[in-house]
Amino acid sequence: MMSGEMTFSKSEMMIVAAARALAGRQVCFVGVGLPNIAVNLAKRTVAPELELVYEAGVFGARPARLPLSIGDPTIVTGATAVVSMVELFGYYLQRGLIDVGFLGAAQIDRFGNINTTVIGDYAHPKTRLPGSGGACEIAINAREVFVIMRQSRRSFVDAIDFRTSPGNLGGAEQAERIRREGGWLGRGPSVVVTDLGIYRFDEGGEMRLESLHPGATLDAVRETIGWEVAIAADLAATPPPSGEELRLIREELDPDGVYTK
Amino acid sequence: MTTSKVASMRDAVRDLVRDGDTVAIEGFTHLISFAAGHEIIRQRKRELTLARLTPDLVYDQMIAAGVARKLIFSWLGNPGVGGLGAIRRRVEGELPDQPLELEEYSHFGMVGRYTAGAMNLPFFPLRSYFETDLPVANPLIRPIASPYGDGTIYAVPPLRPDVTIVHAQRASAGGDTQVWGLLGCQKEAAFAAERVIVVVEELVDEAVIRADPNRTIIPGLIVDAVVVEPWGAHPSYVQGVYDRDNRFYLDWDPITRDEATTQAWLREWVYELDGRAAYLEKLGAERLASLRPSGSAPSGSVDYGAYR
Numbered sequence: 006m007m008s009g010e011m012t013f014s015k016s017e018m019m020i021v022a023a024a025r026a027l028a029g030r031q032v033c034f035v036g037v038g039l040p041n042i043a044v045n046l047a048k049r050t051v052a053p054e055l056e057l058v059y060e061a062g063v064f065g066a067r068p069a070r071l072p073l074s075i076g077d078p079t080i081v082t083g084a085t086a087v088v089s090m091v092e093l094f095g096y097y098l099q100r101g102l103i104d105v106g107f108l109g110a111a112q113i114d115r116f117g118n119i120n121t122t123v124i125g126d127y128a129h130p131k132t133r134l135p136g137s138g139g140a141c142e143i144a145i146n147a148r149e150v151f152v153i154m155r156q157s158r159r160s161f162v163d164a165i166d167f168r169t170s171p172g173n174l175g176g177a178e179q180a181e182r183i184r185r186e187g188g189w190l191g192r193g194p195s196v197v198v199t200d201l202g203i204y205r206f207d208e209g210g211e212m213r214l215e216s217l218h219p220g221a222t223l224d225a226v227r228e229t230i231g232w233e234v235a236i237a238a239d240l241a242a243t244p245p246p247s248g249e250e251l252r253l254i255r256e257e258l259d260p261d262g263v264y265t266k
Numbered sequence: 267m268t269t270s271k272v273a274s275m276r277d278a279v280r281d282l283v284r285d286g287d288t289v290a291i292e293g294f295t296h297l298i299s300f301a302a303g304h305e306i307i308r309q310r311k312r313e314l315t316l317a318r319l320t321p322d323l324v325y326d327q328m329i330a331a332g333v334a335r336k337l338i339f340s341w342l343g344n345p346g347v348g349g350l351g352a353i354r355r356r357v358e359g360e361l362p363d364q365p366l367e368l369e370e371y372s373h374f375g376m377v378g379r380y381t382a383g384a385m386n387l388p389f390f391p392l393r394s395y396f397e398t399d400l401p402v403a404n405p406l407i408r409p410i411a412s413p414y415g416d417g418t419i420y421a422v423p424p425l426r427p428d429v430t431i432v433h434a435q436r437a438s439a440g441g442d443t444q445v446w447g448l449l450g451c452q453k454e455a456a457f458a459a460e461r462v463i464v465v466v467e468e469l470v471d472e473a474v475i476r477a478d479p480n481r482t483i484i485p486g487l488i489v490d491a492v493v494v495e496p497w498g499a500h501p502s503y504v505q506g507v508y509d510r511d512n513r514f515y516l517d518w519d520p521i522t523r524d525e526a527t528t529q530a531w532l533r534e535w536v537y538e539l540d541g542r543a544a545y546l547e548k549l550g551a552e553r554l555a556s557l558r559p560s561g562s563a564p565s566g567s568v569d570y571g572a573y574r
Binding site for chain 2: 073
């Protein structure tokens with residue numbers, strides 16, 4: 006893709022779109038992989054005051070390099086606080102102090118319910134995936150959830166094989182009732198950023214394409230989603246990455262291209 | 267003067283890890299005792315139940331070596347890289363003569379289990395698991411009504427390992443252990459356990475511990491053995507001492523994808539070596555030197571005050 010004179014990859018567009026969505030947010034729970042680079046980009050651009058929380062037990066991280074794992078020593082040096090994991094999940098997440106939790110998924114459905122556990126039957130899986138980690142409690146307790154993942158027919162499915170992390174369950178009405186009755190602090194998924202576009206959730210709690218990335222087409226979107234996807238009437242075009250956003254990704258955040266290939 | 271609990275890794279594992287035990291080698295990315303894992307493999311322990319939030323490479327290696335019948339965990343993968351092939355093959359039924367039973371939680375569920383174990387409680391309550399398939403997959407995750415009438419939450423049972431093994435920056439000979447950097451759930455896993463092995467980079471005088479009591483996470487009171495094993499956490503890391511060997515984690519990916527390659531690695535790097543010193547020599551001084559921190563970042567010191 007071209008941005009003015011610059012070319013950029015689908016991964017770079019996805020990272021930039023996710024980072025921009027963090028504008029105005031204060032406390033973000035950082036996940037492994039793409040969320041890690043998106044959140045670190047947001048801190049350097051649209052959300053300089055953003056507090057980075059890592060499930061490994063760090064509040065207010067100031068990572069000097071972008072680590073391969075999210076338990077890297079660079080998230081400790083210079084942080085505001087290092088706490089045990091029971092404190093992190095109990096005092097910070099369950100207490101309701103996390104504005105945004107970032108999740109990835111192997112499978113997602115139209116209501117934003119997520120599977121990261123197995124493909125196939127649980128007892129005899131076709132593919133064994135990593136499992137929940139902290140995702141299940143993040144989905145329930147973070148004030149809102151951002152999902153970042155690539156689109157494909159295998160991942161955007163009509164019915165997920167296993168519900169690891171709840172989204173809008175069977176629809177907004179049911180999800181709102183259960184959240185209210187159960188005293189959940191989280192309001193569930195609010196944004197899904199893919200390599201093709203940006204989705205938000207409509208009144209029925211269903212994913213709706215709100216913005217199409219440069220170079221992506223509605224045909225490509227429909228071909229990579231396993232249900233009849235809703236498209237916003239006022240569909241926007243995602244502005245391409247700026248030169249500065251690309252420079253930060255390439256020179257500071259991911260100089261080896263680990264995330265952006 | 268407290269009695270010295272200092273032991274060799276060989277003796278500590280021989281005396282304190284028994285066939286059939288539930289073993290927790292804890293440490294979240296940081297401070298994972300690969301040295302203990304490798305010694306358990308060499309001593310051919312069997313029928314263990316292995317508990318860890320993230321099985322990581324250490325359990326992939328131990329399970330490939332056949333020490334375990336069951337795994338209790340919350341996230342199964344090589345972070346930022348890919349899968350753990352040896353575990354995956356056994357779970358997906360590729361090696362039907364080497365089955366591996368799984369008992370699966372979320373991270374909060376696992377740290378809650380250790381916390382309940384450490385506090386001698388019958389369960390740990392948490393706001394997780396609602397509307398998911400996890401309680402179906404693992405019936406030990408159960409809904410409970412609040413005794414105060416304000417709704418339903420989930421409970422997980424206590425986890426009480428027979429042995430917990432943690433790596434740390436330093437301990438006294440009596441087992442008073444200090445850690446800085448990521449704390450994971452080592453304190454909870456240690457207090458939950460019947461027996462505790464502490465593996466350290468450095469053995470220090472008790473006065474060093476007493477000069478900074480806020481940094482002590484485990485008292486010698488609950489420690490059975492102190493093993494002095496510098497670099498014992500490689501390819502994991504020790505804050506301020508050596509970095510995570512990310513190259514090793516990347517290199518593991520093609521190895522773990524194939525059972526024969528995994529077994530060949532175990533022969534070369536575990537069975538044919540008699541201990542950690544041989545492992546470090548084989549790894550080479552240059553590799554180790556490359557893992558030292560690029561600079562220094564000392565803590566400010568605090569004044570505890572003297573009160574006579």
